[in-house]
Amino acid sequence: MGMPEPDPFSSLLLPPANETAEEKALREQHELEAQRTSDRIDEQIKLERAALKKQKGIVRVLLLGQSESGKSTTLKNFRLKYARTAWKQERNSWRSVIQLNLLRSVNTILDVLQAEMDGEPVDRPTTSTSSDLVAEGEDVDGVEAAMSVEDKHAEESEESDAGVGLEGMGLEGMISIGNEDAAQARMGKSGAGTPNTSPSPTSASPSTLLSSPLLSASTAPTSPNPNSPVALPSDGPLTSHHQLLKLRLGPLRRVEMDLRRRLGAGAEEDYGVTPLGTVTNTQVTSASNNVGAGTGTLVAKRSRPEFGVREWKDALVNGQQGATYHGRGSQHGHGRASELGHGSQVGHESRQVVEAGERGDVDEATEVIASCREDMKALWMDPIVRDVLKKRRMRLEDSAGFFLDDLERIATRTYEPSDDDVVRARLRTLGVQEHRIQFDQSVGQNQFFSSTLGQDFGKEWILYDVGGSRTIRHAWLPYFDNVNAIIFLAPISCFDERLLEDSRVNRLEDSFLLWRAVCTSKLLAKTTMILFLNKCDLLKRKLKSGILVKNYLPSFGDRTNDAPTVVRYLREKFRDILKQHSPEPRVSYFYPTSVTDTKATATTLKTVRDSILREHLKSADFV
Ligand SMILES: Nc1nc2c(ncn2[C@@H]2O[C@H](COP(=O)(O)OP(=O)(O)OP(=O)(O)O)[C@@H](O)[C@H]2O)c(=O)[nH]1
Ligand SMILES: [Mg+2]
Secondary structure, eight states, rough: OOOOOOTTTTTHHSTTTOOOOEEEEEHHHOOOHHOOOOOOOHHHHHHHHHHHHHHHHHHEEEEEEETTSSSSHHHHHHHHOHHHHHHHHHHHHGGHHHHHHHHHHHHHHHHHHHHHHTOOOOOSSEEEEEESSSOOOSOOOTHHHHHHHHHHHHHHHTTOOOOOOOOOOOHHHHSSSSHHHHHHHGGGOOOOOOOOOOOOOHHHHHHHHHHOTTTOOOOSSSSSSOOOOOOOOOOOSHHHHHHHHHHTTHHHHHHHHHHHHOOOOOEEEOEEEEEEEOOOOHHHHOOTTTTTSSSSSOEEEEEOOOEESHHHHHHHHHHHHHEEEEEEEEOOOOOOOOOOTHHHHHHHHHHHHHHHHHOOOOOOOHHHHHHHHHHHHHHHHOOOOOOHHHHTEEEEEGGGOOOGGHHHHSSSSSSOOHHHHHHHHHEOOSSSSEEEEEEEGGGGGGHHHHHHHHTTTEEEEEEEEEEOOOGGGGGGGGGGTSSSSEEEEEEGGGGGGEEOEEEEBBBHHHHHHHHHHHOOOOTTTSSEEEEEEEEHHHHHHHTTTTOOOGEEEEETTTEEEOOOHHHHHHHHHHHHHHHHHSSOOOEEEEEEEEEOOOOHHHHHHHHHHHHHHHHHHHHOOOO
């Protein structure tokens, strides 16, 4: 065995034979620098890999669906189950929001009474809009016509395994309907982004009459005020007792405005008078048609403006800060979230409010609400008032943020919201809100390849909660990139309702179109799709009350008009749309839900979480 051949390169790497000491020192210095640069690059690569690994470990979920479909409520369920500490810290901060929800219902009743006293004609029976105030109506001229195109196509397509056959509208079409300009136009004079601070005309008379803000029921006038603009029609069901109740509850209009101002981080959308009417089929899918240009008679339904926020944390901090300041006697307690920070500040302020309540030293709004409790109860329990609400088709019980059955508990000086109250509280979302949740256990911890994925894989989730009304859907697009799963909320109880922002459009139909647009998107082709067929509890109630699905969805035909059958039927419709319009086969899950039921939702979320993680794991190419 001979000597191995010398490496031809090694001679090239050797220092020159005749190297001087100076040259040697210089060479070694260069070599040292080169080594340092190489180490720095290695370190950089290591950091980038770790960051990439961490990024890949983060699960991103987008909550989509029309307004009032239950997106924020689903998010609250996630936080209630998986972010307990933050949830507990924030719970009391929802008090002002819940008070506002309550006052909105009370003031709606007062509006209805006023209309009755004024002898305003009753709206023609029609479907409700998606307003928080759900109008009741068995007869629904127009909607059947509106839905019939959809169903004709659907029936045709059922044979060919096609989904809902409405004229196609791409995602861009769906999310750009009603752009900012349209929103501005609809918002009336207060405009987007500007809290409406001018007193509403309806609030003027009672609060001017009853000048003390803390006027309690016992100090309210005991006879109808001569300045009152209202004269009771002699043949109406309402009596001077109702007139009196109305006057005594007058201060609540101002308190509602104060609470709006205090929470004030967002914008109000004042829909004012919403025209409703019979529409033709083409109107349903065409945003450019004139409202009511169809065959039916126009009617108007008044709706109190709803409160919405861009950042609900800001609103919560503002609400708490205002409440605390008032408790200390300040007249101007409108704290700014940005100056206060979030999280612990919210918890701290909450404790102060509760302690203040225990000392009998509470903010003005709470004081007025507590002092009006008996009158509010008398109003809500009054059989004549209930009759008037029924006659005027106001079904407050099914509306968002309904707390009138909890007056005894909520209208007190020491009220602390329960978990359920917070879940049911309504705070409309404007824009896109990002919520981070740290799960206790990562997927890597119970998988044998945790060393490859890292211990933190799947531990951090980012949930994006978007505003669902048509005017703000354009803000969704940038979030389609790089998202692992979409939870799409379709409120299936709304088969007989119309959109608040466009009363020509049936809500179920809007959900179908939106779902189809999302399924069609190429950007989302690889995204796991999870559909919540939501508001099953309301669906059950509606069907029990005798409302027939086939009156709105003729293709439902003579199937049994019960919840399981309707859910099955609609699930198939949504499934067909997904199959037909997804650019490539994809993973999808369908769940019937009632996301205000926190216990049942917790079980669903666990399954959802596991499936999202499973898919996330599959799609992560290991770095
Ligand atoms: N009864 C019942 N109410 C529900 C259900 N899901 C949501 N709600 C209520 O419906 C209202 C609207 O729910 P949100 O979660 O605020 O709706 P959203 O989709 O976030 O609406 P935007 O923020 O306007 O896009 C709230 O008052 C909820 O309490 C449900 O399954 N059953
Ligand atoms: Mg929301």
